[in-house]
Amino acid sequence: MPAPQNTFKAALKRGDMQYGCWAGFADPYATEILATANFDWLVIDGEHAPNDLRTIMHQLQILDGKHSEGVVRLPIGNDWLIKQALDVGAQTLLIPMVETAEQARDLVRACRYPPEGIRGSGAALARASRFSDIPDYIQTANDQICLLVQVETRKGVENLDAILDVDGVDGVFIGPSDLAADLGYPGQSGHEAVRNVIKDGIAAIAASDKAAGILAVDHGVAAEYRDWGAQFLAVGIDVVMLAKAARDTMAQWKG
Numbered sequence: 001m002p003a004p005q006n007t008f009k010a011a012l013k014r015g016d017m018q019y020g021c022w023a024g025f026a027d028p029y030a031t032e033i034l035a036t037a038n039f040d041w042l043v044i045d046g047e048h049a050p051n052d053l054r055t056i057m058h059q060l061q062i063l064d065g066k067h068s069e070g071v072v073r074l075p076i077g078n079d080w081l082i083k084q085a086l087d088v089g090a091q092t093l094l095i096p097m098v099e100t101a102e103q104a105r106d107l108v109r110a111c112r113y114p115p116e117g118i119r120g121s122g123a124a125l126a127r128a129s130r131f132s133d134i135p136d137y138i139q140t141a142n143d144q145i146c147l148l149v150q151v152e153t154r155k156g157v158e159n160l161d162a163i164l165d166v167d168g169v170d171g172v173f174i175g176p177s178d179l180a181a182d183l184g185y186p187g188q189s190g191h192e193a194v195r196n197v198i199k200d201g202i203a204a205i206a207a208s209d210k211a212a213g214i215l216a217v218d219h220g221v222a223a224e225y226r227d228w229g230a231q232f233l234a235v236g237i238d239v240v241m242l243a244k245a246a247r248d249t250m251a252q253w254k255g
């Protein structure tokens with residue numbers, strides 16, 4: 001029995017649109033609620049949400065067998081964080097602040113067992129192998145790992161073509177908020193100068209062998225990103241949804 005098939009990775013390879021949502025409550029109960037909406041992917045955010053390895057694992061457990069792929073975003077891309085996330089069962093990783101092809105190559109190696117990479121061989125006691133219940137996990141795991149890197153700085157955009165040449169990177173996500181800030185327009189991802197960089201970036205990614213991804217909570221902007229070539233498209237943030245719904249509800253009564 002091989003490593004579980006990564007249906008999200010397979011969908012990206014087919015060119016299928018994949019709609020996602022940020023899961024920022026760092027709680028399996030909230031992530032389970034999101035999974036009832038049938039999003040194709042849910043970002044278990046370890047960068048900007050109060051997640052730790054156990055809360056990440058609990059959310060992956062709750063998503064087992066559900067349609068939504070748990071996409072684990074780490075706070076930064078380094079090999080020991082990647083090793084731990086993969087061993088608790090993550091099969092799709094989103095790594096922020098990738099700026100060079102060398103960085104991307106290092107991330108690919110961190111995601112793969114030798115000889116392709118440097119991932120430590122601790123599968124015997126890892127949830128990823130279902131505690132050795134998948135006897136050939138080590139031999140089959142590499143192919144089911146989906147590595148998504150975030151390009152979200154001026155330097156990353158300058159190196160985008162080189163990053164797109166890195167084998168083993170499955171998708172490139174453009175981070176509109178961080179990119180806007182680094183371009184000198186903090187909080188203004190809708191500024192024309194930022195939109196132009198995003199549009200060109202999505203086009204370059206879509207023209208490569210990798211999938212283009214991005215996030216927009218405004219549906220009009222999200223539809224535009226899709227028209228520009230975004231394939232894995234996050235269209236909501238759970239924390240933002242709840243905060244807005246709560247305030248709108250109260251505004252109905254307090255005015």
Ligand SMILES: O=C(O)C(=O)C[C@H](O)[C@@H](O)CO
Nearest residue numbers: 048152175176177178179215
């Ligand atoms: O730069 C961005 O935008 C992202 O990477 C997404 C944000 O981190 C996410 O938290 C929504 O603001």
